[in-house]
Amino acid sequence: MLNALYQQCKLCPRKCGVNRYEKTGFCKAYAMPKVGRAALHFWEEPCISGTNGSGTVFFSGCTLRCCYCQNYNLSRGNEGVVIDEKQLYKVFLKLQSEGAHNINLVTAEHYAPSVKVAVTEAKKEGLTIPVILNSSGYVSLDTLELLKDVIDIYLVDFKYMDSELSKMYSFAEDYPLITWKALEKMVKHKPKVIFDENGIMQSGVIVRHLCLPGHTKDSKKVIKQVFKKYKDSIVLSIMSQYTPMGKSKFENLDRKLSEEEYNDIIDYCINLGIEDAYIQEGEAASESFIPVFDGSH
Numbered sequence: 001m002l003n004a005l006y007q008q009c010k011l012c013p014r015k016c017g018v019n020r021y022e023k024t025g026f027c028k029a030y031a032m033p034k035v036g037r038a039a040l041h042f043w044e045e046p047c048i049s050g051t052n053g054s055g056t057v058f059f060s061g062c063t064l065r066c067c068y069c070q071n072y073n074l075s076r077g078n079e080g081v082v083i084d085e086k087q088l089y090k091v092f093l094k095l096q097s098e099g100a101h102n103i104n105l106v107t108a109e110h111y112a113p114s115v116k117v118a119v120t121e122a123k124k125e126g127l128t129i130p131v132i133l134n135s136s137g138y139v140s141l142d143t144l145e146l147l148k149d150v151i152d153i154y155l156v157d158f159k160y161m162d163s164e165l166s167k168m169y170s171f172a173e174d175y176p177l178i179t180w181k182a183l184e185k186m187v188k189h190k191p192k193v194i195f196d197e198n199g200i201m202q203s204g205v206i207v208r209h210l211c212l213p214g215h216t217k218d219s220k221k222v223i224k225q226v227f228k229k230y231k232d233s234i235v236l237s238i239m240s241q242y243t244p245m246g247k248s249k250f251e252n253l254d255r256k257l258s259e260e261e262y263n264d265i266i267d268y269c270i271n272l273g274i275e276d277a278y279i280q281e282g283e284a285a286s287e288s289f290i291p292v293f294d295g296s297h
Helices: 002-006 085-097 109-124 141-147 163-170 175-189 216-233 259-272
Strands: 034-041 054-059 103-106 131-135 153-157 201-210 235-239 277-279
Touching: 002 109, 034 085, 054 085, 085 103, 085 109, 103 109, 109 131, 109 141, 141 175, 153 175, 163 175, 175 201, 175 216, 201 216, 216 235, 216 259, 235 259
Parallel strands: 054 103, 103 131, 131 153, 153 201, 201 235, 235 277
Antiparallel strands: 034 054
């Protein structure tokens, strides 16, 4: 049984080895899926949100501890409602009935066994829209292998190229190496970007990079390495929406990304030869874009 994987959990790169039926590891999650919110979401990339919205399911807990996390109450505050796999696949079907373009699983890797069961059952019951793994990038290759048959799109962060930054800000010194290997696996699983006639993504990989204030040099390193290897076989999304949440002990993270910093990064992308990527307007950096995690679904 897949649920046995929770008994000595090694689903994420930290490989805590705890029995999540009894206690939690680094992710702060027990074995049963905990959902903070499931609803149509309109603030993803246009090829994901479309006109109807993305059927987004926000899971509680996280394998990172980013000091600037916008969804702090969910990732570490552990807000949400516990549901079983049957309830979860019914949530997927409900979102499809509401017109969602896809099922968008946000930070779901530490619930991979339950997710696989729920998506498999939902497809038997009529789920036909694409399923997205919306990932921090800090994910093990074994977990990606476990999920490969039920995932159509990877929407993955690539936060840092500098391991000192990833250690300082996200408690994961190995983040750059882990994420690079994970991205290779994702592209291997979905090597071609496919859109339908309305421009809605059906398959492929989107790599997101959130630009942090004071760290344009590292942003350029991330973008250069990803673009140099993958060119147009992936979609790049370069995000300016960093929102200071007042929880960071680092002074440079207590402000939004400046327009000058973001423009410098975009100019760099143009000079690299990037012709097609998603960029954001400044108003994206607002707490109004952060959903309420009240367990609604």
